[in-house]
Amino acid sequence: MNRPSTSPDRAGPVTPRGQRTRAKLLKAAESVFGEKGYERASIADITRKGGVALGTFYVYFPDKQSIFVEVVDELGTRLRRLIGESTAGCANRMEVEREGLRTFFQFVRQHPNLYRIVRQAEFVDEACYRRYYDRFAKGYVRGLTQAMDDGEVRRMDPEALAYCLMGIGDFLGMRWILWEDNPGMERVLDTAMNLIQHGLDSGAAPARNSVKAAPASKKKNTLRPARRPARGARS
Amino acid sequence: MNRPSTSPDRAGPVTPRGQRTRAKLLKAAESVFGEKGYERASIADITRKGGVALGTFYVYFPDKQSIFVEVVDELGTRLRRLIGESTAGCANRMEVEREGLRTFFQFVRQHPNLYRIVRQAEFVDEACYRRYYDRFAKGYVRGLTQAMDDGEVRRMDPEALAYCLMGIGDFLGMRWILWEDNPGMERVLDTAMNLIQHGLDSGAAPARNSVKAAPASKKKNTLRPARRPARGARS
Amino acid sequence: MNRPSTSPDRAGPVTPRGQRTRAKLLKAAESVFGEKGYERASIADITRKGGVALGTFYVYFPDKQSIFVEVVDELGTRLRRLIGESTAGCANRMEVEREGLRTFFQFVRQHPNLYRIVRQAEFVDEACYRRYYDRFAKGYVRGLTQAMDDGEVRRMDPEALAYCLMGIGDFLGMRWILWEDNPGMERVLDTAMNLIQHGLDSGAAPARNSVKAAPASKKKNTLRPARRPARGARS
Amino acid sequence: MNRPSTSPDRAGPVTPRGQRTRAKLLKAAESVFGEKGYERASIADITRKGGVALGTFYVYFPDKQSIFVEVVDELGTRLRRLIGESTAGCANRMEVEREGLRTFFQFVRQHPNLYRIVRQAEFVDEACYRRYYDRFAKGYVRGLTQAMDDGEVRRMDPEALAYCLMGIGDFLGMRWILWEDNPGMERVLDTAMNLIQHGLDSGAAPARNSVKAAPASKKKNTLRPARRPARGARS
């Protein structure tokens, strides 16, 4: 049912005009897939919204699945980059978590299509679907492992933890942004962070750079952001 | 796009023969929807698998959406009942959490279609989709509120907590049962419980195992504290 | 490009109504394929001419190729049967040849689609195409071998001879029936028989039952017609 | 359905570069038409194989049909020329026949596309299709008439004979070269010549190798060509 999901049409368009058309299609596809779902979205919907002729679609993508996969991959990349940037300056893991969640929620608010698109991926191209989460998980694992090494987070299976944290973010975003976007979100985020903080915190050593104005633990504080800015990034 | 999702045709067949046919269709539908997804599943697929003629379908269901909604509702009901039963005898909230997760994972293992079906609901009948999680959440809220009242769990927004816990279960089940079912699951469950326990535990009073403030029931009660090295974690 | 050409939809229609519809489609297909050629003929053309809805086609045939193959096979069978019948009573091989040619020409005159259909088969389903000629060849080989055994025809490779004779018939039919159907056909047939007769005739023994009132060669003469009435049949 | 098939754009490219491009397209077209058939072959296939851009096609040919017709005409011309050359030195009609067949078979072996292309012509441009055979027939008629005049071949309708002989060649080539190219071909050719020889031979006079009943002059070969080089030519 699922093709191996290769990138479509090696070597995209050559002329700038072609580049533009392709981009128009991708943008249109994102919104159409989000609104109608993969199956109910037709190529005609996409080209109509993109303002090009039906046949033009096939100049750039071999089929509906291809453009969908590309949309998903691109969404994931964008989101991961965003979270990476927003957490780059965080002083400790808990801040990374909170900031990451916050950025994620904001992204969802701006892209309500995200959920509908990603969830459809499960049925369109399983590999693409897994890839989406796997890449996030990799970022988490990296960051969490580091935090464990630093003694900031208790030793646990980092990948399991990653999926727990993704699950939390995912479900909260669904319930409080998609279903009922309201200002109460802040309280929900607090609850989540309360859970996460207690759930992760090693409680042993005062985390350097901790919220409680831990004495600037030299290097880590100053070096890490520079050396490993994407430490908390989920990409 | 989605119909209001009223309970369909609640008259139901009268004769036992009719009952049987209807059940055959529901069972077939569950597996077909799980395997091919809602859109790609055809009524013909369902009747074929059910061993009845195409036209027979419309004797029992007014349309494709109806049977799907019924399948989802029924799956949810079954799962909730199962979890309810399996956690009925638990001594405290943490045990409920662990037992609930375990039961859920087992159910997923036995019904790999669960995810694919429930996730499709988002696109077929949004109300049905929310209902599925809402009902779970209600149960959680009830239990968590009780546990907070008992001082067993820190005070937090119980609904937010509910969605966090569902998210954790959902993502772990997806990753370690759907994607890669293996014996390592036990370790994952431990990690999750580690997170949850520290995340929820009030750390204050020894949890009593019954609403009725039952006296510390030996092992369970007495053991946990010992196993809680981070008991003094910053709150 | 070519599928193995299996018969479509095992177990055709059950009801007589279905039988009729299927037959209507086959008949329509024969004429449409003949008129427009396989590629230019559309399913819609066929159903339109058959007087049924477009979708009905797919109740009986999985695709265009299937119905085409069935048309070809059926045409071949009909023609072979006809030739078999018309040559059943022939007194000797030469008569069989002449009678066979005559019947073939007449068939072509009544089914000008034959050529266009069979020739298309080469591109639609090679196996079906070969099968068409192979079956004819088998009949020829049987008859010619017998005639050689009888001493009526010189010893030669019977299959090669079969294809020579088919080629002669095919090309004459094309040139003098398809391209320019005229009464001069009789003269052409004479020329062909002149060639064939001299080309085959053993010249040695007077063929039994020969045109020249050869003396009744006992058994063969009397028995064969009775025992093997389809001796000259090409099926 | 078919256009009158006029020779297309007989201006032709002027620059040598253009000449080359045009030739590349024709060559590519021959193989593409042969492999995929006219309808399934796309202009893009042709330009791709030819190594030029899609638009370039329309610089040299007004449409798909034109290039196809040109391919067919060119194939016919090449083949006729080849046969003409190979039979130029033949001592008598039978030798011409044998040599012609042999050359034809060899050509088919080297151009397995020939059949597929020529047969498609029937559906693309009927005139072109007939022209292909008519031109061959003309050559035959000339040669056969001469042979009849010479008393070498019995008096028969020469055009009918021509089509018989073409049919023989066509079917043998199809069966023993296209379908199953094997060394047994020689035996098949013998059978065919056996048939043809007896079928044509006047049986009266020993065929003299020259029109003028010249006494068996060994090298007649060398003379005749000069005088009537196209005698055996089918063009």
Place this chain on the structure above:
DNA sequence: CATGAATGAGATTTCATTCAT
């Protein structure tokens, strides 16, 4: 000459649903 993007008509195929039996 050459290019490659753009077009849109048209073909095949699927399938939920209806209906007569």
Place this chain on the structure above:
DNA sequence: AATGAATGAAATCTCATTCAT
């Protein structure tokens, strides 16, 4: 209750051809 034939709207995909550069 059950059947299975019939329907036709809709979707995907192809491709000859045009056109601006």
